[in-house]
Amino acid sequence: MAHVDDKLGNAGEMLQNVVAWPLGILFKLLDLPISAIQRLIGIRRMPWFFLLPNLAFFGLFVILPLLMNLAYSVTGGTQLFLQDRPITGTEQYRFLFDCGSYADPLTCREDRFWKGIFNTSIFIFFQVSFMVLFSLITALVLNREIRARGFWRAVFFFPVLLSPVVVALIWKWILLRDGILNAFLVSIGLDRILFFVSPEWAMFWAVFVSIWAHLGFYTLILLAGLQAIQPDLYEAAEMDGTSKERVFFRITLPLLWPNMLVVIVLALIKGVQVFDEVYVLTGGGPGTATQFIVQYIYNTAFTNQVQNFGLASAASMVLGVVLFILTLTQLAATRRRDNG
Incomplete structure (x- = not known):
């Protein structure tokens, strides 16, 4: 038996040497230009050398488009290239905000813009409210000792892995006039419902599908917060005979609040940016x-x-600007959670 172990050990060592030899040559070849650059610019400037590719990518695909977008916003006309567009200053912004009453989109010159804001506000109100509520309930359930807990956690997180377009196509297939849901309604003697003809039903399903698609992500954040709460606090409360409702409102909710704040802000940012899944749906x-x-x-x-x-x-x-303000709020909430 010892003889066999020695042979296996020798074979493993030979395999390690075979793998390590080409890697060693590769590392030496890579070290030559890195060492030359370090001698040229100095060791203190080396971090900038490694950051340069990311900074170039960020500047090319984030900063440059942002500046171009700003430039386009102060020009007019229908031409595509900036050199062919006349500069109009803040005329586009004045046109957007020219309203008799901001509460009534029909009194605005660009009523479609304010209708979009009005619809987005309604969507955010219901989507964020129910998202936080359902995420909290789901996290509380999945944090308990239940049968097949790992399986159920995976089930709730699975929709997050799907593309928003795929999610919208699945639900559109279900909700069409001849879709699965209407087929079920007809089978039990009810009439078909034209979900995409009624504005109320269309908004309801837009909110529902968004919650279904993203619930797992926010549940995961809250579940991490629940698992970070020390079990000793619950044991002490149980020894004192504290009711479950009091434990929730006096222990769980205050300690989970930093995570909930992050969830609220992230859901707000996502809600303001909603487009692809609703556009397809x-x-x-x-x-x-x-x-x-x-x-x-x-x-x-x-x-x-x-x-x-x-x-x-x-x-x-x-x-x-709205997203920037929400992002600053999210960063402040995250910093407060980490420091707390």
Whole structure:
């Protein structure tokens, strides 16, 4: 037996040497230019050398488009290239915000923009509220000792792995006039429901599908927060005879609040940016009942008969300011959670 072990050990050592030899040569070849660059610029500047590819990528695909978008927002006309577009200053922004009453989109010159904001606000209110509620309930259930807990955690997280377009196509297939849901309604003697004809049903399913698709991600954040709470606190509360409701409101909820704040802000950011899944599901209809602000920007710039790049850029800059404020809030919430 010892003889066999020695042979296996020798074979493993030979295999390690065979693998290590070409890797050693590769590392030496890579070390030559790195050492030369280090001698040229100095060891203190080496971090910038390694950061340069990422900075170049970020500048090319983030900073440059942002600057171009800002430039387009202060120009007019229908031409594509900036050199062919006249500078109009803040005219596009004044056009967007020219309203008799901001509470009534019909009193605005660009009523579609404010209709998109109005629809987005309704969507965010219901989607974020129910998302946080259902995520909390799901996290509390999945944190308990239940049978096949790992399986159920995977089931709730699985929709997050799907593309939003795939999610929308699946639910559109279910909700069509001759879809699965209507087939079931007919089978039990009920009438078909035209879900995408009624504005109320269209908004309901837009909210529902969004919650279904992203619930697992926010549940995971809250589940991590629940597991970070010390079990000793619950044991002490149980020894004192504290009721479950009091334990939840006095221990669980306050300690989980930093995670919930992160969930709320992330859900707000995601809600403001909603586009692909709703666009595939309802197309913004019926009419403009589910046309949100991002779809307004997309339609204004690309699908309308007259492509108004300046107006779309101005609207996207307004949206960018909102997202920037929400991002700062999210960073502050995360920093508070880490320091707390």
